[in-house]
Amino acid sequence: MKCVFCKQSSVSSVTVEHIVPESLGNKEHVLAKGIVCDKCNNYFATKVEKRVLETEFFRNLRFRTGLESKKGRVPPGNALFPKTGCKGEISFDDDSSPLAIKITVDKETFDAILAGKIKQTYIPFNFELPKDNQAISRMLAKIAMEFMVQKFLHEPGYVEFMVDEEGFDPLRNYARFNHKNETWPYSVRKIYNEDEKFFKADGNSVDMVFECDFLGTELGEIYFVIAFKGIEFALNLAGPSVEGYEDWLESNNGLSPLYRQGMGFGYSLTPEFLKSNKDNPM
Ligand SMILES: [Zn+2]
Structure with missing residues (x-):
């Protein structure tokens, strides 16, 4: 068995890989040991995800929403x-x-x-969106790669295909090594409020922390799209350009690919804004 990032033998690996960091609300999406080797797993935790969690944006988001x-x-x-x-x-x-x-x-x-010298305190809530952050960009690449593996895990030979397919080399190398010290641009924008309510088909509401999907555009590009508490990020799987995504948004009235009508998405949850206006989502 080989690791999907470094392609080295991972037979002795013992850790499971959380696709989205646990601290960003992921309890259930994990890859079995060996799909990502221990060395890569540890690298992502300490060199990528830790830096993301330390950004003001994610610290504030976790504080505001109580993400443990x-x-x-x-x-x-x-x-x-x-x-x-x-x-x-x-x-x-x-x-x-x-x-x-x-x-x-x-x-x-x-x-x-x-002594009466201080009479007021302010608690700033930082809603500034994090742009051009290398750690965030590389975490998106890592999550995209891993969700791609998870999506077709049931297909025989699929993991081996993901390891061998050179088309994924730019993405996996960017996430894991980034030898060229690049920062692939990503799109970031707010698509709904962080206190938006989400409902399952049975009408029960659930706490939505993140949701994600892949978007294939007419130009043959594939984007990974993920929203954390209503802040949507999109990364091009092929390289450092998000122009195709911006064009796609423009010709789709700014609709998030996470909410394309009739498409399967995320956890099949309906947010309040769609529930109340089902015939004309966003
Ligand atoms: Zn590895």
Whole structure:
């Protein structure tokens, strides 16, 4: 057995690969041990995903939406005290009921509050979209490669095909090695609010953290599209250009490929905005 990224023998590998990091809400989408070798698995965790999770965007997203790491931790947010240079940390108070937000400050800040020098605090919610971030771009490449493997895992010989097919070399090498130190551009935009409600066919609502799909365009390009809490990212599987995706969006009225009418997508969940307007989605 060979690893789909480095193509080295992976028979002795012992770890399963989480396609989307656990800290971004993925509990169930894993590849069996050996499909991604331990060395690549560890590389992605420490050199790619960790950097993504440290970005302001994903830290804030996880804080705002309470996305826990596998150890059950949610990263803290920041509390600012204008004009003083003091800073505090905000976190969820797990022991309180109902759930509360706790503000922790150092002694200097606390003294300034007691002395009446600080009267207000601000909790910034950063909604700025992360553009041109190399770690995010490479994580998208990694996730795309792995979802492609997972999608056809039941087909005999498919994993071997994915290992041998040179057409996937630019994508896998970019995700795993990036020898040329490139940053493939990706598209990023908001497609719905992060508190959007999602429903299963039986009408029960579920918590949607991420959803994804592949889009083949008329020009023969394939894009991997994934949305985290309503922020949609798209990456071209063939290389560093997203112009084809932008053109596709333009000729499809900005509709997300995740919500093409009549196509299978994500988890077959219906968001509130489609439920209320079923005949004319987006
Ligand atoms: Zn490997």
